[in-house]
Amino acid sequence: MKLTIQLFAGIAERLGTSLLEYDYPGTDPTPVQLKEKLGLAYPEAAAQIRVSFLAVNQQYASADIIIKAQDELALIPPVSGGDGSHLNGDGHRSSHPEHRTDDGLFLITQSPLSVEATTELVITANHGAALTFVGTTREMTGQQRTVHLEYEAYVPMALSKMAAIGSEINERWPGVKCAISHRIGKVDVAEISVVIAVSSPHRSDCYDASRYAIERLKQNVPIWKKEIWEDGSEWKGHQLGPWNPTDN
Known part of the structure; x- marks a missing residue:
């Protein structure tokens, strides 16, 4: 077979x-x-x-x-919700640097991310609160210096799982809107790798939904992070105990 x-x-x-x-x-x-x-x-x-x-x-x-x-x-393999290349749904190398869901809320791109552009996607007239989480490349982890990161994604599945996070949030906190943008490829120190924006009528739901989104992203979205150091490199996966992306 x-x-x-x-x-x-x-x-x-x-x-x-x-x-x-x-x-x-x-x-x-x-x-x-x-x-x-x-x-x-x-x-x-x-x-x-x-x-x-x-x-x-x-x-x-x-x-x-x-x-x-x-x-x-x-x-x-265990995801990190963190080689600069990626595959399209046909299993071939894709030359297109940007992939977005039809509703425009979820993005995977090789280009630098815009905090403002992602946040604007969730701003509405009836929401009085908006919160944006920004993940960047940290240079020092203890005594180890990171030169840059490389992100890779199973793009079509990653977009689907990101959209599912938005649906889960709307079910748990009705009316809350979520947008996620994630970088792939090389991300230098202090550059942005992920932007998560949420908005809601009241601020408490924003805080809860934002935390939920980043934890779910790290748990089950097929995106991987490779840390490049001065003296080596390592793929980083899920680091919160046994990995099960099907857990809710």
Whole structure:
């Protein structure tokens, strides 16, 4: 059974490819079975494969789903909600630097981010409060100096998950509006990597929704961050205990 699997971040780097053509020895595997075979076939990446989730047709797959040859597959290592290249939905390198949802509220781009432009998306006449969170590249972490960051995204799935955060917020705090812009590619020290803007009729909902948005972004949006230091580099994933992007 021939499968095409998109790879990202540390797994792609370890195997030297972003698109894996794999002959599964059988038919109709589950994600658990596929990951087990991949770990045996690629022992150099087995540890990373083990902690990754399989995405099927841009959704995190349940353990018992049956995989078909025509499915769009991707191995999703722990995300950071943080190589400057990315893939489009067809699994090919995309030359387009900007991707936005149809409603304009959620953006992934290689260009510098505008705090004002993202905030303007949520300002409305009936909302008396707006709050904007801005994430930037920090230079020093303890004694270690970061030279710059590199962000990579599974773009179509990342946009879908960002839009889902907006829907979740509106369900929890009716009327609250959310917009998220995220940078990919190289982000230098003190440059902006993410902007999250929320607005609501009253300020308390703004504070709660903003915190919810950044935590969900770090939990389940397939965006990865590589820290480049003076003497090395490392892909940073979820760092809050065992990673499960399906947790609510």
